[in-house]
Amino acid sequence: MVRRLHAHGLPLFPNTRPTILYNPHFSPRLSSWHRSGMAVLDYFAHQEKYNLIFAPHYRLFDTHRLKSNGILARYGMHPHMIIDPGSDRSVDMSYTLAADLYLGDVSSQVSEFLTKPRPCIFLNTHRVQWRGNPNYENWTLGPVVSSMDEFALTLDRAFLTHANFLDRQKEYIRDTFGFAAPEDTAAKGAKSIIDFLRLIG
Incomplete structure (x- = not known):
């Protein structure tokens, strides 16, 4: 149902490049933003392969709105980048449905993105020993990058290696929402997503 609501929307970008959604968490203890966020934005600003939705x-910018305005001013002129620190689009699935790859850390929005399985990359900027830790179950859904030196190559390969994570992504969505992705994602799927997002706040 939610996907149908967005099916006839206008394209977000004036090109056909793959679109990356960068969705960092707000907590400094967990987020990739505070250590690598600007490096991520700089990378996308100076390349011509991908679109970026930040x-x-x-x-994230609750008490730093001037900083978010500065980021918008710095990167907002790039036609292949959208900088959105908190509009309705950032929470109504506009971006998760439009993107081709999810880039993040520990945000639960990856669950919303994976109702249609697609490549994911997770940024481990805190060098967490995450394997076997149930708090980092999301990181079994795509490659994990611990250094920006690895980022560009991992990004290019993520589309080619997505098949390695596809079954795990489908299993994750089935366990999280109680339906199979992407076949059974109409009204039941939309309700499950909304209920889940309400639960986690």
């Missing part, structure tokens, strides 16, 4: 958790 739509962080809406609380």
